[in-house]
Amino acid sequence: MSKFRMINTRFWEDSYVCNLDPIEKLLFLYLITNTHTTLCGIYELPIKIMAAETGIDAEMIAKVMTRFKKD
Numbered sequence: 603m604s605k606f607r608m609i610n611t612r613f614w615e616d617s618y619v620c621n622l623d624p625i626e627k628l629l630f631l632y633l634i635t636n637t638h639t640t641l642c643g644i645y646e647l648p649i650k651i652m653a654a655e656t657g658i659d660a661e662m663i664a665k666v667m668t669r670f671k672k673d
Contacts, residue, residue, distance in 0.1 A: 607635045
């Protein structure tokens, strides 16, 4: 069974999203739309897989995830 996620077009106007840099925006969007996500939003996803699927360097992902955790 496939999953489908609708993203509101106002996503880009969100005050949190507006203050992210482009890599952070991509990663944030990836985290809510990737194939590993669940309806409750809780899932295990290794940084290695995130890097392969997004093309973002693993070190950068770790840095951004630290910011997301802090925020």
